[in-house]
Amino acid sequence: MSKHIPNISEAEWEVMNVLWERAPQTANEVIASLQAKTDWKPKTVRTLLDRLAQKEVVGINKNQRIYTFYPIYSQEECQRAEAHSFIKRIYGGTVKSMLVQFMExxxxxxxxxxxxxxILNKNQKK
Structure with missing residues (x-):
């Protein structure tokens, strides 16, 4: 993996999903989207946006009067990093162990x- 993507908490994934759907968005737009599906307070969402910005997973456009937030990494990049982290933590880094367990x-x-x-045949040819 060429670049290290920081770990993202479950709550932060919810915020990222909103930004991947449409970006850039203001904090209030993200709050409105999340309040439709969670019972989070606006302060909670702002804290999550700040954490994601500190982790450098979300960027902030400060060129306007109202700041807007946008994802720095694509959804696919984050999913790949999360899958790699999961396989490393739970299955000792071997995909085969995970696949065998799921298939059983x-x-x-x-x-x-x-x-x-x-898929296996394509990977074998690489």
């Missing part, structure tokens, strides 16, 4: 198996 506990359809084979 989940029943896969023929279509799922075909799709996995296609």
């Amino acid at each position: 506990q989940e029943s896969l359809s023929e279509e799922d198996i075909k799709e996995l084979r296609t």
